[in-house]
Amino acid sequence: MIWFILIFLVLFTPVDIAVYFGIRRVFNLLKKPKSKKIVKMAYWSFNFVFALYAIILIIIEKNSAEPDYIIYRSYFMLAGAVMLVYFPKIFFSVFLLIEAIIRGIALLLNRIFKSSEISVFKKIAALKIFSITGLVIFILTFFIILQGMLIGRTDFHTTHVVVPFKNLPKSFEGLKIAQISDMHLGSFNDSLDVRKGIELLMNEKPDIIFFTGDLINNQAEEAEIMLPELKRLHAPMGIYAILGNHDMSDYRRWKTIEEKTENISDLIKVEEKAGFVMLRNRNVILRKNKDSIALIGVDNWGKPPFRKYGNLPKAMKGVENVAFKILLSHDPSHWDAEVEGKNNIDLTLSGHTHAMQLGINCFGIFWSPVSWKYPHWAGLYKDGLQYLYVNRGFGYIGFPGRIGMTPEITIIELTKAN
Numbered sequence: 001m002i003w004f005i006l007i008f009l010v011l012f013t014p015v016d017i018a019v020y021f022g023i024r025r026v027f028n029l030l031k032k033p034k035s036k037k038i039v040k041m042a043y044w045s046f047n048f049v050f051a052l053y054a055i056i057l058i059i060i061e062k063n064s065a066e067p068d069y070i071i072y073r074s075y076f077m078l079a080g081a082v083m084l085v086y087f088p089k090i091f092f093s094v095f096l097l098i099e100a101i102i103r104g105i106a107l108l109l110n111r112i113f114k115s116s117e118i119s120v121f122k123k124i125a126a127l128k129i130f131s132i133t134g135l136v137i138f139i140l141t142f143f144i145i146l147q148g149m150l151i152g153r154t155d156f157h158t159t160h161v162v163v164p165f166k167n168l169p170k171s172f173e174g175l176k177i178a179q180i181s182d183m184h185l186g187s188f189n190d191s192l193d194v195r196k197g198i199e200l201l202m203n204e205k206p207d208i209i210f211f212t213g214d215l216i217n218n219q220a221e222e223a224e225i226m227l228p229e230l231k232r233l234h235a236p237m238g239i240y241a242i243l244g245n246h247d248m249s250d251y252r253r254w255k256t257i258e259e260k261t262e263n264i265s266d267l268i269k270v271e272e273k274a275g276f277v278m279l280r281n282r283n284v285i286l287r288k289n290k291d292s293i294a295l296i297g298v299d300n301w302g303k304p305p306f307r308k309y310g311n312l313p314k315a316m317k318g319v320e321n322v323a324f325k326i327l328l329s330h331d332p333s334h335w336d337a338e339v340e341g342k343n344n345i346d347l348t349l350s351g352h353t354h355a356m357q358l359g360i361n362c363f364g365i366f367w368s369p370v371s372w373k374y375p376h377w378a379g380l381y382k383d384g385l386q387y388l389y390v391n392r393g394f395g396y397i398g399f400p401g402r403i404g405m406t407p408e409i410t411i412i413e414l415t416k417a418n
Contacts, residue, residue, distance in 0.1 A: 022134065149400055158409045177209075177411070182213070218251055219263060231274050239276050280299055281298050281299055283295060293322065296315050302331040310329060335348045347412075358399075378405070392406070
């Protein structure tokens with residue numbers, strides 16, 4: 001890990017140097033010796049202290065006796081701090097590079113034609129258009145990331161969706177489903193943040209609640225601590241859950257396979273204590289009056305590097321003749337591979353992508369870089385008579401914040417299509 005920090009410093013030192021000289025240029029510090037000295041001391045002192053803080057934090061946490069999930073929180077905060085410090089610098093550096101290229105072209109033309117610099121390049125360089133623009137973007141980026149860390153990560157939003165089906169049984173007309181996903185409880189320092197999202201869900205008074213995986217980051221203890229908050233979830237028709245890729249305990253080095261298996265078992269016990277009915281490659285029939293629908297749940301099924309634990313054929317046994325089917329599957333890649341156009345599952349509910357916790361959701365634009373990897377990454381999708389809804393997630397992991405893609409509680413109402 002220390003080697004990682006050293007490599008990082010080597011790679012990003014040119015960025016630090018570029019930003020320093022960019023600041024000097026924008027504010028004409030060469031003509032202000034006292035200001036130049038103060039800025040120089042302040043800038044490089046901050047960079048030194050930040051690097052020292054990162055190294056000390058890693059050394060302390062590496063030798064810490066605290067549970068892994070608490071140590072990971074510290075790493076998440078460090079990742080957020082790195083984004084906060086270096087992402088704005090990178091954007092600033094890009095604009096400084098563009099301006100340097102323009103100045104270089106002006107100088108080259110001057111050398112070639114042995115005359116004064118070509119006016120257009122000279123004027124652009126003199127106006128400092130790119131360096132000033134870069135500094136403005138630097139400031140904006142800093143505050144956008146800071147807002148995402150301080151506010152965005154717990155700025156829960158409710159999304160209401162109405163989905164029509166021709167074959168929906170009459171008794172289930174208007175069924176109100178609440179979906180949450182990817183709680184990643186180990187990332188939360190304060191249980192009140194979890195309660196905030198759960199209370200927002202409960203205010204919707206859903207008929208049934210579905211949780212589509214990743215309750216924890218690694219250890220069942222993360223969920224055990226939050227059990228009082230999880231017990232706040234309840235619905236007349238019950239609450240159901242599946243296991244996501246993190247719930248399968250693949251991202252921690254266990255001493256033995258038995259220890260890993262025990263962790264999964266402990267997690268399931270916590271979820272059952274909270275009132276969840278666990279659907280591990282199996283189904284249940286939901287009945288109302290004389291009508292029924294099938295609820296199918298599978299363990300995580302993903303494309304590499306994510307493992308395939310889900311067994312859809314096994315989970316569907318016995319419900320082949322049920323007219324209406326809902327599938328809970330954590331990873332939307334599963335819908336692409338085994339559901340879309342391949343069977344008669346009507347509605348699939350997934351999560352997993354988090355919408356990358358980063359994107360644009362304003363002025364009619366809804367986009368995230370995660371769309372480059374997942375064609376179905378957030379919201380409602382339709383293919384023929386089949387629907388998929390991908391929830392953006394309740395919690396966060398890695399970067400301790402959300403920018404543009406706020407945590408989501410989905411309320412889905414089923415209606416009878418004409």
